[in-house]
Amino acid sequence: MSLTRKDVENIAWLARLEIAEEQMPDFVETLSRIVDFVEQLSDAPVADALPMAHPLDMNQRFREDRVTERDERDHFQKNAPAVEAGLYLVPRVIE
Amino acid sequence: MEWEVVIGLEVHAQLGTQSKIFSAASTEFGAPPNTQACAVDLGYPGVLPVFNGEAARMAIKFGLAVNATIAHRSVFARKNYFYPDLPKGYQISQYELPIVQGGKMDITLEDGTGKTIGITRAHLEEDAGKSLHEDFHGMTGVDLNRAGTPLLEIVSEPDMRSAAEAVAYLKKIRTLVQYLEICDGNMQEGSLRCDANVSVRPAGQQELGTRSELKNLNSFRFIEKAILHEVERQIDVIESGGTVVQETRLYDSDRDETRSMRSKEEANDYRYFPDPDLLPLVLDQDMIDDVRATLPELPAARHQRFVGDFGLSGYDAEVLTSSREMADYFENVVAGVGGEAKLAANWVMGDLSGVLNRENLSISESRIDAEMLAGMLRRVADNTISGKIAKQVFEAMWSGEGDADTIIETRGLKQITDAGAIAGIIDEIIAANPRQLEQYRSGKERLFGFFVGQVMKATDGKANPQQVNELLKKKLS
């Protein structure tokens, strides 16, 4: 197994995913298999190949600095689980 | 043991664009919550960022002004972490390839010595929203109006050795971004924010000590206090046998202390990678040259010119160039008077600054504009009024009585420069004060002032003081 349970727990924490206890063994196993599978890349003859982030060789376009969006708060907030006074509510953030 | 303090600053300057860095929503401050957060700012499913070119131009301006290299190719990256004020779960920033690389900033300390602070980099990124911790039934409210406002994060080298240096550097940065008109520099509203990396090490040691990162420093005074406090804390920790841990600390201005932000349950792992929704930011030399052509005269050059061309002292030039508005105001006054830079400097730094301070106004809000002040100083320069009368005129202008000429006219403040008339008055005064004349002539020379006073009193202060002096001397001898 290339990943341990602890590894998977750490990854799940980073990704903020709760994994049910009974599903944990399956995740450890399938993720290990995926990691083993992509491990093939380690032998790839990349030499000095340039990393390719985009399929097309283009540059970023510039948008003109103009305000064209209008206030749609009420429309947007119909989708929100909890709002009050125009604010999105979340459980208390403590820092 | 003697300790050396090492400080580096990360300054976040909100760029003064109309619209956000990746969306066309407004950046205006102070709107009702979430009314300036469009689908892109909210991180809605399927939305995509499109880059605001003005943000690049502003970053280039800054880079050129600090003699940095402008990267011909820079890359937007995603910094991944979860927080309610970060709608997409990642912040679009620049990581490996920032737009501004390497630069420097000269600072002047209070004792007049100078120092150069290195600027490691400045990169473009988007601001986050705000969490409002007032109580909503035990919940936190999130306002995303600020999310997506363009930021230039200016990272210094750890070149500062005291809180005072840090403050001097930050003031310089603020003056510069205001000169460049890329940021309003308003620390109250958070347009300019600062984090400080602070560490201490035994004097003479090369290796850096462990640093803490101070956040929430939103005024010059707090920065100074927070750093002083943190330095003291670190020295205490070390001297009592402990070790400083690398952590983020929040400055609490109410208690004047820094405290550790609740230790994260794991080390940060931001998983930076190039943002696949954005393409490389490529700036050709033409664009950089175009921006260079729009650069205003920078504070340092202006300072030099004020000393060289106007004959001002280094101190006066420093004060007058500390903000672009003040320097512009001053130059407009000088142009309006037709020279007389020293006279203009005295008035701008003296009476004008005084009344602005008193009423807590900025120079752009002054009730006396440069044209009005110049109009008055022309009358001082051509001897229509004396400097003393000018103070009266100034107050009258401030209270809205019109321009200097009108006030001089309606109040009859015109200086008496007719030698015959002044001589006549002097004769009357001498005749009315034979005892003082006697004493003066027998050697009590300080009575000269008495006669000047009498003449001025008799003329309501309007007699030309120089003429009064000359004529009196002649008549009394």
Added chain:
Amino acid sequence: MHSRTVAELSAGLAAGDFSSVELTRHCLERIEANTRLNAFITVTADTALETAAHADKLLGQGKAGPLTGIPIAHKDIFCTRDVLTSCGSRILSNFVSPYNATVVQRLSDAGMVLVGKTNMDEFAMGSSNETSWYGNCHNPWDESRVPGGSSGGSASAVAARLVPVATGTDTGGSIRQPAALTGITGLKPTYGRVSRYGMVAFASSLDQGGILAVSSEDVAIVLAAMAGFDPRDSTSVDEPVPDYHAALNTELAGLRIGVPQQFFEEGLEPAVEAAVREALEVYRGMGAQLVEVELPNLALSVPTYYVVAPAEASSNLSRFDGVRFGYRSESAKDLHELYRKSRGEGFGAEVKRRIMTGTYALSAGYYDAYYLKAQKVRRLINDDFRNVFAEVDVVMGPTTPTPAFGIGDKTDDPITMYLNDIYTIAANLAGLPAISIPCGFADELPVGLQIIAGHFAEARLLAIAHSYQRETDWHRRAPAGF
């Protein structure tokens, strides 16, 4: 009526043989009668009939375009204003989009009638439509089999002739593979040809919206309305959109077809290979030249994809946090629980696996070994195609190694499922346009021929596909009972 192509329906509407309302009602009735296929997540019957009535008005006034009044279904990954846009996920099962995707808007502007949103693998992560929160979708050729995925609902709906055309998205084969498995035509355009704005992102550098239809002619007609520059998408390309329909009848004389050895190696089912080889012979018969070419790194495309796509997805899916929209767990006591439970309960197992794979690939200490390495291999694969296209006009081969497999057959092992996309993934990595067209049957199940062309060569690609469809009628065959 339902056996007609878009081109034929368009002619029928123009001639007044039937109205758009009649046509739309017919589609809605067929959708209703075939709910067991589970091809649709949402049916927008009321608004569809309103749109159709409006289209009829335009038709009557002579203001209609070629797509006015033609029904269409959108994959439920495209945001549609005021309509549920679930992306096949529980986490968006209550999400009513406040805006239209550019694709949706353009096709609506062209007068098309939206009849519903189709089923799909959750967040387009899957090759069988089995990861959908809304349940399996069935292949009308054999309802015990999968329609492919992730655009499984769109493929099933078009194959069953419930709608004449549907949109899809293709990140690693998600249009071509289900098109092949259901015996229809499916085009993935060049990356950047069709706006991604409003298409819920899976892997931003690979995703591309496209079309599933009966014929390549239909694809050409719809693509013309769908493609083009969008200022809201930084990766959208500002290139003129050619008249795809007019270009369909371009001569094939001198066409050089590259046949990569690597498309015919182990894993390819003999009956599939036979159908594909036969199709190649048809082309040879039309005057094309077959040239053996090499794509030496093809085998690496799957592992490369399974680093790049999950990495991008892990970040793209972070916005689903239960704060501003979407599913929010009821039982969260603090902020961390809000995230972990909303996401834990809202995402299915395969989506979680991919998020975790991507998180791992980007995490400190592994970035270079996985993500950066994959980006480099991606360059190799891209360069392989560049070399090949210096020699030939297009590349042909099978779309999938096997015909449609049974529901549940490949759910145990993710790797087996992933390898089903071995022939399709490379085109996404290189951003190339590719089409799958029906070319016969293997054990009474449809087989797809894949044609890959150079960047922005859609017109040529469609003409090549069209010439085959003039010679053959595989694409006109509907499953029994449909």
